[in-house]
Amino acid sequence: MPELAYPLASLTHHPTPTVVTVGSVQIGEGCPVVVMAGPCSVESREQTLTTARAVKALGATVLRGGAYKPSTSPYGFQGLGIEALEILAEAKAETGLPIITEVMDPRRVELVCGYADILQIGTRNMQNYDLLREVGKTQTAVCLKRGMSASLAEWLQAAEYILLEGNPNVILCERGIRTFETYTRNTLDLAAVAALKSLTHLPVIVDPSQGTGRSALVSALCRGAVAVGADGLLIEVHPAPEQALKDGPQQVTPEGFATLMTELAPIASAVNRGIA
């Protein structure tokens, strides 16, 4: 993996850590750990507002929620689209939480930028280069999830596509890779977090919900992620996971999230960061 492959993302070329600012939240090396939480998908106004209020009260500083959902099946739930974006806007207005939401289509980047504080590029689109270029033309923060079978080198080069277009606000998100193990939905690669800290100046966050696919494992992996050096967490929270339209088994309840935050706090302190 020659460093020249990703000069803009490289720590050698840019030895100062990048801190991405989203509203009043700062994400990056040296900042408190940022907790982004909320439902996998925006399913209704009530579900989203309830969750937003709960996660805000418990210490989350960014609200996540899917409006456009990549569904393996064309018959699966595809997200509520603009209606979901409007719901997220309302949740933001009420709670003050900035929004992270996924964009999948280059033709919809402008629209989603009207609502999102952080644009998420999902695992299936990590090498969708036309989409990367399009979000690179904005100045909105971009959370680039690792492709499910992407090497670190490929991931950093995907980030380079965005940086090269002029958008420096890139956050990398480890969300598990695909392996032979089926007990967990993916294999969360926490060594990647530590490795990235030596390769790039970009912030690195972790998604243990997608990474494990099992709500019972999420709190432990949040602790692990912060202990290895993650700058933030992306956590799926749903008021009634068993009724979720998508990915119920990996979403924690608000009660579970409360416990998670309690267990996380001493780890964040142990690495001298606190939680944002």
Next chain:
Amino acid sequence: MPELAYPLASLTHHPTPTVVTVGSVQIGEGCPVVVMAGPCSVESREQTLTTARAVKALGATVLRGGAYKPSTSPYGFQGLGIEALEILAEAKAETGLPIITEVMDPRRVELVCGYADILQIGTRNMQNYDLLREVGKTQTAVCLKRGMSASLAEWLQAAEYILLEGNPNVILCERGIRTFETYTRNTLDLAAVAALKSLTHLPVIVDPSQGTGRSALVSALCRGAVAVGADGLLIEVHPAPEQALKDGPQQVTPEGFATLMTELAPIASAVNRGIA
């Protein structure tokens, strides 16, 4: 993998094999094996025309050539774009070979349809659902490559996205999956070909160039692919692979392609198909 996950692609629901017709070429179960050959990337008029004439003379019936190239690095060769499409059009006019070329951006589907007889969806875009929907709205044949870590179920559901939009002309292309083995670029999964023949009515072809990343292995894997039941092959041919702008090590020379075709013929006969 419940069959209801992909009813339109399922062999149970549609027990008659689909034959995709491209010009005078027919691709599918019961038809002769279709050989699609040509350069990885269109690099110049001369390179492309030379290759087109050579592969035509040696028995290929479809010309492949990349105009828009997904490059891991933003600094890598991205393809000649429209200029390449024009060169392919000239090659088609001269040789009569229909064209297969990749489309990556939903905004460019209409443009590429003006030149391509078969639209290729590359491995990085197998789950780029907006792109799948867009090519699904056309009636142009679509060659859907397997995602580098896609299960058969995910692949068939990706095909379902295209079929559901109304385009029945879908061809599946096995091109190797990502594993721990690094001697070959990917691990070509020929069992997938046999498995798909029991799961779907869609034609299945194989790309041993991408699948192995080593020109020395391509001929053997072409034989293997046809022996297990592939309906066609996608083969990279370059007049001077060591000078190729991309993927030189996996491209065979016209001489190598001649040998390959000679070695392939008895296998095609052995499975009672011949070569188109």
Next chain:
Amino acid sequence: MPELAYPLASLTHHPTPTVVTVGSVQIGEGCPVVVMAGPCSVESREQTLTTARAVKALGATVLRGGAYKPSTSPYGFQGLGIEALEILAEAKAETGLPIITEVMDPRRVELVCGYADILQIGTRNMQNYDLLREVGKTQTAVCLKRGMSASLAEWLQAAEYILLEGNPNVILCERGIRTFETYTRNTLDLAAVAALKSLTHLPVIVDPSQGTGRSALVSALCRGAVAVGADGLLIEVHPAPEQALKDGPQQVTPEGFATLMTELAPIASAVNRGIA
């Protein structure tokens, strides 16, 4: 993968193909394709003799059958041990077929050598170096299966352990590697066969039964294996697979084996080998 890592196994150092002779059967480059067939496990005298007669009549030239079985669970069927070896001896006496059977424990190598014409080292023991050394001290042919996550380099170095002890009669057997795909039990890596032919002088055979885990795919993959250059096949045959004590779903019936042999013959001819 430096060649010095396995000088005795290397094709460069030993450019003449090794032909392993087992009774009247010759296995290696330039010889007819050797079909080794029989039950996964020896379950009873009748099951084994019935199968032995059937596969002999249909053209197999080596009888396979497990006496000591590596079972994932300690509560699973572990094989009949010496009783099974005696049954295999009887089957050999009646049919004249040489025997291939697995040895797992270095303390049992001498015992198994008293019955086996080919000692099988299973996938779980490919890097059981004390076992490799022990079989290396004999002159009995050894069929070394690929470890389920072994690279080609590791596999060749495992063979080197045997060769270095003085036993030149090593046969490599591709049996599928472990990947994310779950439709098949393993991912059969037929490119490995072609690759090995350029790296080593040792014979290479393929086990599509373990490789796919699905009897319906075995015949197609046998064809594919021979088309890419395999010197032999290892095929599980059971008179009543649904009653098998182990691995029923991947065993073909004698009727299925008859069809398989019929379909295989033209492929063997197409690569100018015939079937032993």
Next chain:
Amino acid sequence: MPELAYPLASLTHHPTPTVVTVGSVQIGEGCPVVVMAGPCSVESREQTLTTARAVKALGATVLRGGAYKPSTSPYGFQGLGIEALEILAEAKAETGLPIITEVMDPRRVELVCGYADILQIGTRNMQNYDLLREVGKTQTAVCLKRGMSASLAEWLQAAEYILLEGNPNVILCERGIRTFETYTRNTLDLAAVAALKSLTHLPVIVDPSQGTGRSALVSALCRGAVAVGADGLLIEVHPAPEQALKDGPQQVTPEGFATLMTELAPIASAVNRGIA
């Protein structure tokens, strides 16, 4: 993964955590984190004693050191054997640290038991069932490393082999699995630690040295392991890693180990355990 597959290892059948006692050290749920440290291989008396004194002074409570080494190449360093065991005995006599060392051959279990407080079963032998049975017949503690492509279910069933023979003193050690990622030597699966805690009563430790193959990542992954719930750590320490006969790049220096222990302490406190 039916629980009946491993009743003796199952948490459901045995809801009380197993604590394995080795000398004055206790390993398991609820105990302080146990740090096992020392050289990958015993290379000399001086190297081993120097390292033993250093790790003891810095807080390690078990000494690791390989006497019999599984080497991918037969030409690689195979360990000093009995000479190494004698050196370990001297180190133990001087420092009081109990010893963990690998056993590979069932014929050598009795010998190694004469020196080892914990028998290590390496990743290549996780499914070497005759070896598992042999160590199961002793009462010496066994550290069973995960096979490099073993699922959790397979791993627990391998432990069951040992338990079923009558040895209850089994410790599981996550050491990374084999994936497509090559930046790290293996992919350390910390979710497995959390998952095991819900599946089994056996202690679970983590080996970040083998797990990452890079000394620069070891400290971060030790923190991560303890944060997710590991009961102990296995860490390779060498006085001069660049001169190590094996696996130099993954061994930390005594200075590196000192830093590691300093960074680890607050994490161990954060999960209310301390370091043994």
